[in-house]
Amino acid sequence: MEKELNPGKRGDVELVADDLDEALLLEMFRKAYTIRRFEQRCVELYREGFIRGYFHPYLGEEGVAVGSIAAIGRDDYIVSTHRGHGHCICKGGDLKLMMAEIMGRETGYCNGRGGSMHIANLDDHNLGANGIVGGGIPIATGAALGIKIKKGGEVVLGFFSDGAANNGVFGESLNLAAIFDLPVVFVLENNHYAVSTPVEYSSRVTDLARRADGYGMPGVTVDGNDAVAVYLETKKAVSRARRGKGPTLIEAKTYRHGGHHVNDPGLYMDQAAMARWKSRDPVDLLRKRLNDDAKIREIEEEVESELAEAVEFAKKSPAPSVEEFLASIEDY
């Protein structure tokens, strides 16, 4: 059983959502809704045989990507995970190119070579998803080191989940980031499961943000279903990183809306907890905050048509040419 979040205690930020710019809230809603619909559509396309391989939906976790990435700029970097479509969308990913990649088409972000688990969008400084759990944590740290060496002003958001936090690279990377005051924010998406293994089984300390203390950086736990809360907390960490004060570990608690991947019914999940988390759905929370039905409908319609266009584009896109591929790898 997961512990209930204490909504009053989210780091030391006073949560004043009302202060937030209306345009920003609308943008957050647009992103959250886009992720929701994109993922739902992908699940359908997977069942129809258009998508293969592994597909790990981000459904239910939208608040984390939406809130955290809203707190950085276009030049800032992100490093993503195997559950990375939401991050990609928030970092400016083009739905057409994403969909084409996930369908393995030549027009996709990685020319059909990467697929769902490996989408990278370097133009928007999304350094890519990863099929290796935890594999992105040192890369995020290293990107921050590179920025420091280049004397750049950017920051890096490194995404990973609770399971990845048990991998050795987590501790080693946090230590490096801390001792060199690197401009990186570690965003730990605690969705309570690593495939079927609950976080209560894999860690004695279930508030994983507490681990930050051992490395000498701030660690905060935030409600990951509340994009605004994630935004405010990330904003603070990003400002700290930009001022050369070093990394922060943000643990955003959230919950998957289903199994680990499309073919996993997730029967091992705690149904009562799932119902509680679903009653605080990240997309609905933003919708309620906005309280502007006309605007919301307009955004939803725009997203729907953008998505339909993306699916159409991907379906019509050519498959990669086998001959060209073979010629390109001759001396790999």
Place this chain on the structure above:
Amino acid sequence: MAEMMYREALNMALREEMQRDPLVFVIGEGIGQRGGSYKVTDRLYEEFGAHRVIDMPISEASFTGAAVGAAIVGARPVVEILFIDFSMLAMDQIVNQAAKYNFMSGGKGHVPMVLRTQGGAGNGLAAQHSQSLEAFFYHIPGLKVVMPSVPYDAKGLLKSSIREDSPVVFIEHKLLYMTKGEVPEEEYLLPLGKADVKRSGNDITVVTYSYMTLKCLEAAEVLEKEGIGVEVVDLRTLTPLDKETILESVRKTGRALVVHEACKRGGVGGDIAAMIMEEAYDDLDGPVQRVAGKNTPIPYNIDLEKVCVPTVEEIAEAIIRMV
């Protein structure tokens, strides 16, 4: 004899060995109540409990190292690393620790552990879930490398691997788990280091292992209709390597083709080809050849994936060119 799937044969081997020896235990991610992603540890948790069927956090380096330590003090761990790609995280423990321990302790210490893992391409899993990395382990003195192709061999070899006193890397192939074959319900063991002639023929020897064995057998069947007799030698274990069976076959046929799914460059095939030329040159009617995977990471797109690994046609064409 019962017809069963490769994964069921492995499951049976684990169950029999765990029943026989209370020191045998299994560790890995999601292998407990969930029975493992490929169901190899299915229902072991119910029979043997959380004490011997242990779910691990995602921490390949440390749980592999933990198995090394447990093995050194006399337990017999069977570690599951879900994809061979992830075994790279545990490389220090496998290569620098497990493989060296017996040697460095002057033969006094032993690491009786089995590292079960799975590799190969298929189903569009992309570059980080499709690799054939056996050459890494094959290269390391102190490790045994086992790669069975059929359920019967899988059961007999896993049981022997568990009883082995040195570390064994036991590599399965993701496309083999659902393949079926005859497997005796009673106990039997197959020795490590003994290849199996899966089909005999007089015109050419094809040396192969793991999933490629099935493709080579298919090619051999096609070629038989054209009057070409293909002998398929399934190595089953790469180390120890059964040189005798390979050389005996080559002496009979005078030609050798080595087939594997892993990239050709730096692959096991080069080593076997060199060995044949060193030891049976006078018996050869032509140079030893290789059919192997392309030197590339495996692409996601399914049509591109297909052309990266040897096909039945490619194998057959190579054979026709050679005889």
